[in-house]
Structure formats: structure tokens, C-alpha cells
Amino acid sequence: MADTVKLFYEDTHMSEFEATVLSCQPDGDTYKVVLDRTAFFPEGGGQYGDIGCLNEVKVIDTKEKAGVVYHRTTAPLNEGELVQGKVDWEVRFERMQQHSAEHIISGIVHERFGYENVGFHLGEDYCTMDFNGPITKEELKEIEIEANEAVFKDLDILTLTPSREELKDMTYRSKIEIEGQVRIIYIPGYDTCACCAPHLTKTGEIGLIKLVDMANYKGGVRINMFSGRRALRDYIAKQDNAKAIGSMLCAKENEIAATVEKMKDEQIAMKGKIMELEQQLLKFKAQTIDVTADIVSVFDAGLSGNGPREMMNILLERGAKVCAVFAGTDEEGYRYVIGSRSEDVRPISKTLNAQFNGRGGGKPEMVQGSLKGSKNAIEEALK
Numbered sequence: 001m002a003d004t005v006k007l008f009y010e011d012t013h014m015s016e017f018e019a020t021v022l023s024c025q026p027d028g029d030t031y032k033v034v035l036d037r038t039a040f041f042p043e044g045g046g047q048y049g050d051i052g053c054l055n056e057v058k059v060i061d062t063k064e065k066a067g068v069v070y071h072r073t074t075a076p077l078n079e080g081e082l083v084q085g086k087v088d089w090e091v092r093f094e095r096m097q098q099h100s101a102e103h104i105i106s107g108i109v110h111e112r113f114g115y116e117n118v119g120f121h122l123g124e125d126y127c128t129m130d131f132n133g134p135i136t137k138e139e140l141k142e143i144e145i146e147a148n149e150a151v152f153k154d155l156d157i158l159t160l161t162p163s164r165e166e167l168k169d170m171t172y173r174s175k176i177e178i179e180g181q182v183r184i185i186y187i188p189g190y191d192t193c194a195c196c197a198p199h200l201t202k203t204g205e206i207g208l209i210k211l212v213d214m215a216n217y218k219g220g221v222r223i224n225m226f227s228g229r230r231a232l233r234d235y236i237a238k239q240d241n242a243k244a245i246g247s248m249l250c251a252k253e254n255e256i257a258a259t260v261e262k263m264k265d266e267q268i269a270m271k272g273k274i275m276e277l278e279q280q281l282l283k284f285k286a287q288t289i290d291v292t293a294d295i296v297s298v299f300d301a302g303l304s305g306n307g308p309r310e311m312m313n314i315l316l317e318r319g320a321k322v323c324a325v326f327a328g329t330d331e332e333g334y335r336y337v338i339g340s341r342s343e344d345v346r347p348i349s350k351t352l353n354a355q356f357n358g359r360g361g362g363k364p365e366m367v368q369g370s371l372k373g374s375k376n377a378i379e380e381a382l383k
């Protein structure tokens with residue numbers, strides 16, 4: 001089959017066109033449609049294939065094989081039929097914004113550090129670039145500012161089609177060996193790179209370039225970027241978020257981090273105060289408990305951490321013969337500690353574990369464990 005005429009190379013901003021259907025083959029529950037010419041860009045250069053429609057029929061993906069462009073459609077079209085093609089321009093334009101921005105970033109990184117872009121992914125929600133060397137956070141900020149300067153200059157983004165001879169003398173970034181005509185994307189002062197995807201014609205169309213995240217990746221870094229409309233959406237979401245947090249904290253948007261830090265310090269101080277009060281409360285409670293029973297038992301939902309053991313020690317100190325402290329509730333179960341200064345308490349633990357599906361044990365003078373049961377039933381068992 002003859003190569004498809006690629007209208008997206010003649011005019012990267014063509015969103016509507018007319019073409020003739022050359023073939024339509026069923027493929028699973030979709031169809032593969034070949035046209036004589038198309039403005040649909042097939043997947044390539046890290047950019048997904050275009051979506052849109054041919055007449056009323058939806059195109060859900062576009063791919064190329066051996067020069068022929070295949071449009072994946074949800075319904076069949078008749079061979080020989082003249083169709084109106086319409087590329088989903090919002091999607092394509094946004095992809096070109098990310099892709100063109102990627103060239104500027106990769107060009108700056110290459111010029112400054114000599115690193116190669118070893119991985120580019122242009123997803124629906126994110127756009128990542130991998131570089132084979134380290135970049136610091138400060139350097140990333142500088143790259144971002146420099147890239148946006150390229151946008152403000154509203155430079156031409158040119159596509160060069162040099163001959164093999166001319167290509168020999170050119171210095172350009174390229175990830176793969178390319179067969180046939182090599183297309184060079186040239187952004188004066190920023191990037192010269194072999195690439196098969198369609199790009200914007202002016203850097204001004206990119207809009208804001210925002211490098212939102214960077215992580216170490218395979219000895220280099222992976223940078224996450226939002227450009228153009230995506231950067232705007234991200235800004236709106238982040239501002240909404242900052243406003244909501246600010247209003248909850250009664251703080252200005254640009255002061256929320258400092259306010260949260262202050263709150264964290266206050267929280268740490270409060271935790272310390274609570275612990276101190278809990279200690280005082282525990283000691284106070286322990287003084288009011290009658291210690292004359294054979295087994296002094298205490299049930300308390302408020303005891304946490306070392307509380308049960310401290311309570312037990314105070315009660316033994318006060319003269320309890322055997323003391324059993326249960327922290328928890330009937331519904332959630334109990335953590336227990338049982339101790340004595342004169343008796344072996346292990347048999348008590350064994351009896352309780354057997355009766356209340358419990359676990360735990362210890363030394364003759366002290367056992368610890370957990371069990372599930374009601375306060376009444378446990379008290380009954382202790383008798």
C-alpha cells in the first residue's frame with residue numbers, strides 16, 4: 001500500500017481535512033481505516049496517536065506501520081468514500097504544548113550538563129523526562145526560569161529536512177537511528193533535535209512551563225512537567241487547595257507552610273502536656289481504688305502505653321495482694337497486665353486466655369496479654 005500523505009507535517013495546526021477511504025478492515029470489535037491523506041498524527045516520539053472523528057465515526061487511536069497510517073475507528077467506513085476528518089484539537093494542542101516544552105527543557109539540560117534525554121513519556125495526565133545525570137533542586141529552578149524565557153521570546157519552532165550530506169555536518173540530539181528523511185526540530189538558541197512528531201510553530205503557544213517534580217531515577221533524574229493548559233489547570237487546583245487550607249488555618253495563602261509548622265510545634269507541646277496530665281490522673285485514680293480484695297481488678301478505657309503497668313505497680317505498692325489491670329473496652333477487647341509480690345500469677349493468665357480467646361504470659365510475678373470478653377464475665381472468672 002502507498003504511503004499515507006501526512007498533512008500534519010505540511011501544517012501542524014491542521015485540525016480538519018478531507019480524504020478518501022482506501023481500506024477498512026475489522027480488527028476485534030474496532031476497525032482499521034486507511035486514508036489517502038491524513039492530519040491524524042500516529043503515535044511516535046513519545047507522543048500518543050491522535051483521536052477525533054471521520055464523518056460521524058469516532059477515531060480512538062492512530063498508529064503508523066511502514067509509512068501507512070491506520071485510524072482505529074469504532075464503526076466501519078466504505079472504501080472509496082470521501083470523509084471529513086476532524087482531529088480532537090484540544091487533546092492534540094495540549095500534547096504539542098507538552099512536547100514542544102520538552103524540547104526546550106532537554107535542549108537546555110543538554111547544553112548545560114551534556115546529559116541526554118533517555119526517556120520521554122507524554123501521558124494523559126503527566127509528562128515525564130528522564131536524564132542520565134544528576135540535577136540539583138536549585139539547578140532545576142534555574143532550568144525552569146530559562147525555559148520560560150524561551151517562551152516569552154516567542155521564538156519560531158522550525159522543522160528542517162536536511163539531506164544526508166547536510167545532516168553529517170549538523171550537531172543535533174537524537175535518540176535513535178532514523179531511516180528515510182530525518183526531520184530536525186530547531187528552536188534557535190535552545191534545541192536542535194531529530195523528532196517525528198508535530199510541534200507548535202511558536203514557543204509562545206506553549207504558555208507556562210512548570211517543572212513540578214523531580215526524583216532520582218536510574219542514576220539520573222526523572223522530571224515531571226506541566227505546560228500550557230495543564231500548567232494552568234494545575235495552578236487553579238493548587239490555588240484552590242491553598243485557599244481552602246488557608247481559610248481553615250485563618251492564614252494567608254503564602255503563609256500556610258509557616259502556620260502549619262507552628263501548629264505542629266504546638267501539637268508536640270500539647271502531647272507532652274496530655275501525657276503529664278494522664279500521669280497525674282493515673283496516680284489520682286490509683287489512690288481511690290480499694291485494695292483489700294483477693295484479686296484487685298481495674299477496668300479502664302483511658303489507660304494507654306505503660307499506663308496499665310504503672311497502675312498495677314501503684315496498687316501493689318499500696319498493698320494489693322494480686323492486681324489485674326485491663327485497658328480497653330468490651331467491644332474492642334482488653335490489654336491486660338497481672339502482677340503480685342507474693343503469688344504466682346501465671347495460672348490466672350492461663351485461665352483467662354483459655355476462657356476469653358486470649359494470648360500472652362510472663363513470669364511468676366507478672367504476666368501480660370490481650371483477650372476478648374465482657375468486663376462482667378472477666379470479673380466473674382477472676383473470682
Ligand SMILES: [Zn+2]
Nearest residue numbers: 045185195197
Ligand atoms: Zn519532538
